[in-house]
Amino acid sequence: MHVHRTPGGPESGPTNGPEGGPAPEGAGLAALERLLAGRDVTVLSGAGLSTESGIPDYRGATGSLRRHTPMTYQEFTASEQGRRRYWARSHVGWQAIARAEPNAGHRAVEGLRRAGYLSAVITQNVDGLHRAAGTVGAVELHGGLDRVVCLDCGRSSSRADLDRRLRALNGTLFVPRAALNPDGDVQLPGAVVDAFRIAPCEACGGVLKPDVVFFGESVPKPRVQHCYDLVDAARALLVLGSSLTVMSGLRFVRHAARAGKPVAIVNQGATRGDAYATATVPLPLGATLTTLLERLTTP
Template sequence: MTSIEPQALDPDAIDRAAALLRGRRTAVLTGAGISTDSGIPAYRGAGAPPRVSPMTIQTYLSDEAARRRYWMGGHLGYRRFASPDPNGGHRALAALEHNGDVTGVITQNVDGLHLRAGSRRVVELHGTMHRVRCLDCGQVFDRRAISAQIDELNPWIAVPENVVLNPDGDVTPESADGFVIPPCTVCGGMLKPEVVYFGEFVPTGRFRLSEALVHGSDALLVAGTSLTVNSGIRVIERARRRGMPLVIVNHEPTRADRWADAVVSGGTTPVLTGIARALGAL
């Protein structure tokens, strides 16, 4: 296995990483680390905000107070992170796809930045924060429309003094006591952001799309994920069964480093940009 340290990101080192991908149709798996340069904090790793516990689907469905707190915190976060710009890492992958080097992107992210960067074939494993679905009738809504309803139903949250945050960035239970979650405008049912929560499975059809992308490729490039979530490991397992070369780009060690043919320790923006240049995509 070739290991490339951050300080070794010279043209020769980039070429060694790119050599494994050159001439191969490459599928890409990305995680939160690719979006940090766009101002979206990673959930894990160095620099990530401390978190008490994630929202599980069981808690979301059964605990109304937790659901209010989740929606209030999610609404405040969405207003902040709804429109960041794609960064150089996103753009490098889009360029590689347009150049014929990349077959598509499988992402664990819900921010939609790969699509905004110009990637055409994107499998959003964990869904998207830009849509909301009714759990009763299945109607899908644009998140911006739901956000407008939330602002109308909860005008008081526009006053900073009315919102108190925990150290993990979540709102306190007291702050969310009076928060009103809009119901489905079609049937009055419960709304949920169209993202996969802890305790939920990636929809079968969506994972099959990721499998099809891997099966139609000759190599796998992993960028910006520690692979803590099992959905990412499942993608790598599919690639390993096919004997595909594996290149990993991440700031920190991952669960799959021992299987990789090359590990590049560094930021996704400079590394992916360097790979794209070495392959003639930029």
């Protein structure tokens, strides 16, 4: 664990280990326990929280950005071939996303919320696993893969319905050893993509898009403001499993730090927000959050 002395008072965390190195594991858990014990903590979660559910992250040691380029909003809207590429790859990847279940980290976050330690949960993930764990009020900053929206008429529909339509048009595609990406798609041979048939909006015949924020697309301003409001209302911010590489998440860390609120980051690897944190803890999320829940709720 590394601790930075930014405004936040005594609860900011313990000192570093000897000669400025990482503090012992126990010190990291103690700092997180003190942070949560004060209650009114908003969580910001990232892809690292879902890796234990079998969904990879973008930027970790085995992150998918090391092997593929995600679909951008500009590419998706510019051509039918771009949309065919997305929907073919996503049609295969959706099977794994739909089967994924909340892991110990998601369940512990919900346990901490129910016990009154968390005031809000904001997630950068699009896998819906916080909702599946019972955190129905989690703000999905980048949307959710289980919803589809028409770019022409604005109609919203379920991904399960679209999946049935795509299977009727294309069958259930199976690609052995296909590597799932965090945005729910997989690599496919060009011939499979070229032959794939995409489905239009049932209401108007328009272009369907997953209800997620693609790379190159902006998060809706009202959603961003809502997240700022949740951070403002909280006493502290706890980041779980995010490298904070993109501004959509980093801005909330900066905002909390400017307001003098304690910021703790639990992530296995350096993050872009470390300089703003009162404590950085490189521990595995599932076990760490489960231990914290047990410590805080056991009489």
